[in-house]
Amino acid sequence: MIDTLGDILRNNAYKFPDELAWVIGEDRISFRQHHDRAQQLASAVYNLGVRRQDRISVLSQNTREFMEIYSAGELAGYIVTTVNFRLAPPEMAYILKDSTPRVLFFEGRYTETVEQLRHDQPHIETYVCFGAEAPDWALSYEDFLASGDPSGAPSRPMPDDIMHLIYTSGTTGRPKGVMRTHRAEINVAQLMATELGVIVSDRMQLMMPVFHVGSRFLQLGAHLRGATVVFHYDFKPEEVVATIERERITMTHLAPTMVQAVLSVPGIETTDLSSLHTLCYSAAPMPGPVLRRGLELLGPVFLQLYGMTEGGGTTLHKRQHKPDGTAQDLKRLTSIGQAAPNVDIRIADDEGNELPVNQPGEILTRTTTHMAGYWNNSPATIAALRDGWYRTGDLGYLDEEGFLYLVDRKKDMIISGGENIYSREVEEALASHPAVLDAAVIGVKDEYWGETVRAVVVASEAVEEAELIAHCKTQIASYKKPKSIIFVDELPRLPSGKINKTILREVHGAPAPKASDNA
Known part of the structure; x- marks a missing residue:
């Protein structure tokens, strides 16, 4: 039991006394x-x-x-x-x-x-x-x-x-x-093993920091099934690729930015990565160009998981990754999948009332993997856990088939001229430009509009600010387009792989120098 x-x-x-639990450097x-x-x-x-x-x-x-x-x-x-x-x-x-x-x-x-x-x-x-x-x-x-x-x-x-x-x-x-709790972590282990399809012969590669739940949850799922975990001290793209080949890795876990780095390793095209059957990614949807290159090199291995330290989760399965499919298939690639087994999801307004499909609101989850609460913080626990539902603080919507789409964090929503602008929507518009490798959007104070949209972009090649803004106007309503764009070499990220918008606001969030045209 x-x-x-x-x-x-x-x-x-x-049961498996002499089988490998860990490969850590030279230690087996x-x-x-x-x-x-x-x-x-x-x-x-x-x-x-x-x-x-x-x-x-x-x-x-x-x-x-x-x-x-x-x-x-x-x-x-x-x-x-x-x-x-x-x-x-x-x-x-x-x-x-x-x-x-x-x-x-x-x-x-x-x-x-x-x-x-x-x-x-x-x-x-x-x-x-x-x-x-x-x-x-x-x-x-x-x-x-x-x-x-x-x-x-x-x-x-x-x-x-x-x-x-x-x-x-x-x-x-x-x-x-x-x-x-132990009970919640057993449920997490079962969820991970089920969604990834872990079996006893698998060899799971982990390199994200294990002080965070991402690697920890996957490790629990692997060991629940008696599989082997190949553990990296930190993330080095060349080592990740070499280890997949040498150790015959069957499963790995990467954030989308890490996938980009791995796919750019010199010589990857001639490396034998045929053992890999699942590449689990999290923290953000996979950019289309990266997914296409990954599918070309690795085959249909991509699977997305969405969750948080507090619990809950969705899955976008391997068979749902169709970058050359129908318009509906392409739209689903911008989702974070459907509710995992034993996870319920609702979209609610500020009063907790359930909202209809395709209408954004706060994402609420109910699952046996939830946290017990926040340590020494009863007010935050009461605010987050109500009537068995966890209020994630993420804004999103469900479509008719239960695919969940993130649109923003509640605290990150931009209000410009009285209109709600979801940063995720603008980021996706930017990401659809072939020169954009990574993008994040923040609101900056503006005397006239209250806030305006500013994008911080990592580009693969030289591209003008005006070109990206014009491109966004072809993808989203004009009032949502960035009014300014800052180009950087990389975006700051949290240990989970998510973009650290607190740092972005501190470094790039200076108010606009003057009111801008919002036409």
């Missing part, structure tokens, strides 16, 4: 080896006085130790709080103060950062360092692990215990700690 994530570890160690780790080290680590943590539902935290890139720490929590019932290594020290300090872990595990490369943090974190009783020599105020990971009992800790989680405390990206205000 699989009731908690620890049951997955025990099940695989029993069986299910039994991984389980046994996690058991011993759980015991070592327990010996510090840490008990079920106490917090332990980890600051690391994708490492073997990170996954052992996750698994120790799965086995013994500790809550694992992740810290985004890309954050500034004050942002890390906030997460640690909010979650109050008793133990902080950290990769040696972050020793200086942790040194800055530790003097203002009295709740952290023990520091454990791996990947480098431990400073004198921290324990060595391997020595610490060796202090544990191989039989494990004398505690186990319950299904409704919290397993993960994962902080949102914090694009509006302070990051919120999303509480995810």
Whole structure:
């Protein structure tokens, strides 16, 4: 019976003891080896006085130790709080103060950062360092692990215990700690395995940061089925391609921008990637030119998943990726698919009233994968979870066949001259120009119109601002077109792969110098 994530570890160690659970660099780790080290680590943590539902935290890139720490929590019932290594020290300090872990595990490369943090974190009783020599105020990971009992800790989680405390990206205000239970994560694992069609012989490649739910959810789905996970420390396009060929990868997970980088690797046309049957992407729809090149090189492997740290999800399946199909097929490629099994979706107005098809409103989801709430933040929990529905903060609409189309974040909607303009619609118009590789749209203050539309664009070749604006007028109503365009080398992104519009507004959101023609 699989009731908690620890049951997955025990099940695989029993059924597939000598099969590969992990390929991490040069390490090839069986299910039994991984389980046994996690058991011993759980015991070592327990010996510090840490008990079920106490917090332990980890600051690391994708490492073997990170996954052992996750698994120790799965086995013994500790809550694992992740810290985004890309954050500034004050942002890390906030997460640690909010979650109050008793133990902080950290990769040696972050020793200086942790040194800055530790003097203002009295709740952290023990520091454990791996990947480098431990400073004198921290324990060595391997020595610490060796202090544990191989039989494990004398505690186990319950299904409704919290397993993960994962902080949102914090694009509006302070990051919120999303509480995810063992029960929800089992449901996530089942959803991932079902939607991707994972079987025991699959070899899943992951390189997105595992402190975030994207890689973590897919890893859970793979290991629920007893499949192998090939784990990258970080994203290097050349290594991703070489690994697919060398390890005979069958599944991989990339954001659309990462897909572009992979498809641009020199020599990819002559690399044997025939083992790959599924390329899962998330965070945004796949640009048409990228999808066509990908299908040409890789075949019909593309599958899109949409979800969030709080739970819920849709799928655009491989058979629904038809860039040379009918007008309806092409429109569906701009969607994020249909509701996954055991996921309900509604589109509602501000009062929660359900809206008819093709009318934009807030996306609400109801699913067994939902979070339990926000840590230390009852007001935000109450606002987000009402009557069993989660209010995503995303604006979108459903068509007659249940395909979901994102149009904006509620906070990102632009109001110009009293008209609502959804940035997603403008971004899609820009993306349809052959010279546009990536685009994001923000609103900038304007004395006359209130706000005007500004686009920030990554172009593949020289193109004039006036040409792109004129192109948009052929795709969308004139009042929605950008009034100004800024060209950049790349767009800032969150760890999830989504565009960081907070940074865009800070850097490129200066008010328009004068009222512009909105004709």
